[in-house]
Amino acid sequence: MANKTYADLFREVNERYGIQTTTQFHVDPSKELSDKEYQEHLKAYKDVGLVLDELAKKEGE
Known part of the structure; x- marks a missing residue:
């Protein structure tokens, strides 16, 4: 498998976790x-x- 880049990482973080x-x-x-x-x-x-x-959950309590 080819190494991934930071650009790949940030794209996946956004897609998976919305971050x-x-x-x-x-x-x-x-x-x-x-x-x-x-x-x-x-x-x-x-x-x-x-x-x-x-x-966020604690703030909402």
């Missing part, structure tokens, strides 16, 4: 990530989304 981040302006979007790095970053964004969802 848009300014991080894309601070890295080279064409920089390649190993599959391990890509999966680690993807999981981190998923975890951030879960935390934000929990905080």
Whole structure:
């Protein structure tokens, strides 16, 4: 499998989790990530989304 780029990562994060981040302006979007790095970053964004969802629920109580 070919390495994916930061651009691929940010696109997938937006599609999967609805998260848009300014991080894309601070890295080279064409920089390649190993599959391990890509999966680690993807999981981190998923975890951030879960935390934000929990905080939103608490604010609504």
